[in-house]
Amino acid sequence: MNASARPLLPKGPYLLCDDTLRPELSLGEKAARLLAGGARILQLRMKRTPPREALAAAREVVAACHRAGALCLLNDRVDLALLSGADGVHVGDEDLPPEAARELLGPARLVGVTVRNAEGARAAQAAGADYVGVGPVFGTTTKQVPAPVLGVEGFAAVVRASPLPVVGIGGVALTNIAQVAAAGAWCAAVASDALLAPDIAEQVRRLSAAFDSGLRGASLAGSP
Numbered sequence: 001m002n003a004s005a006r007p008l009l010p011k012g013p014y015l016l017c018d019d020t021l022r023p024e025l026s027l028g029e030k031a032a033r034l035l036a037g038g039a040r041i042l043q044l045r046m047k048r049t050p051p052r053e054a055l056a057a058a059r060e061v062v063a064a065c066h067r068a069g070a071l072c073l074l075n076d077r078v079d080l081a082l083l084s085g086a087d088g089v090h091v092g093d094e095d096l097p098p099e100a101a102r103e104l105l106g107p108a109r110l111v112g113v114t115v116r117n118a119e120g121a122r123a124a125q126a127a128g129a130d131y132v133g134v135g136p137v138f139g140t141t142t143k144q145v146p147a148p149v150l151g152v153e154g155f156a157a158v159v160r161a162s163p164l165p166v167v168g169i170g171g172v173a174l175t176n177i178a179q180v181a182a183a184g185a186w187c188a189a190v191a192s193d194a195l196l197a198p199d200i201a202e203q204v205r206r207l208s209a210a211f212d213s214g215l216r217g218a219s220l221a222g223s224p
């Protein structure tokens, strides 16, 4: 199978279904609420779920995503991605290198890689990645990130020089997702602003609408 058989990353919000936020809700319940709001891509991010539970959650969430017509990527875990039939993985500096993820997953699944700059994006492309995650765009308390906050301008500069589609991550919220879209992001990754909202599904709808308005604003800004 060649690379063209891989699914395309849908443009828009990229929702993190995370086990560190709202621990009173199961991962399956969080995924159901994100999907009810129209999420088209979910990343299952499990940092504290024990392995057997993680496998069961991966199978449940991947199946729910596929029933809803959404893609599901596993954070960090190539083994769970393969076992659950996920659409791919996202790996960073502390995970398997992207070349190894690609080797294990083959050509038909997506590989996303965390990078900090355009040079990292070029290296990720050479390693077989489909997209890069770049951040933190804004301050975040969801993860202690060993890199400075980029801000919208710094993020836009990485996007302009990246050969791969860029997913902006870190502090992305309803208040700023339009700016991330207007800066050229292919996707904007959101964890806490969606999962901590009183109505998760409604927040995903709002995030999608705001992302689209940022895209329209960017295209208007570029017109004569």
Ligand SMILES: Cc1ncc(COP(=O)(O)OP(=O)(O)O)c(N)n1
Pocket (backbone or CB within 6 Å): 014, 043, 045, 075, 076, 090, 091, 092, 093, 094, 095, 112, 113, 114, 132, 133, 134, 143, 167, 169, 189
């Ligand atoms: C879309 C996206 N971009 C970046 C990351 C961060 O990945 P990583 O650096 O491996 O950190 P953890 O998420 O594993 O803590 C991501 N998960 N998703």
Ligand SMILES: Cc1ncsc1CCOP(=O)(O)O
Pocket (backbone or CB within 6 Å): 135, 136, 139, 140, 141, 142, 143, 145, 169, 170, 171, 172, 189, 190, 191, 192, 193
């Ligand atoms: C996993 C990760 N990598 C960089 S920032 C981040 C956390 C994103 O979470 P939030 O959307 O709550 O800032």
Ligand SMILES: [Mg+2]
Pocket (backbone or CB within 6 Å): 075, 076, 090, 091, 092, 093, 094, 095
């Ligand atoms: Mg990781």
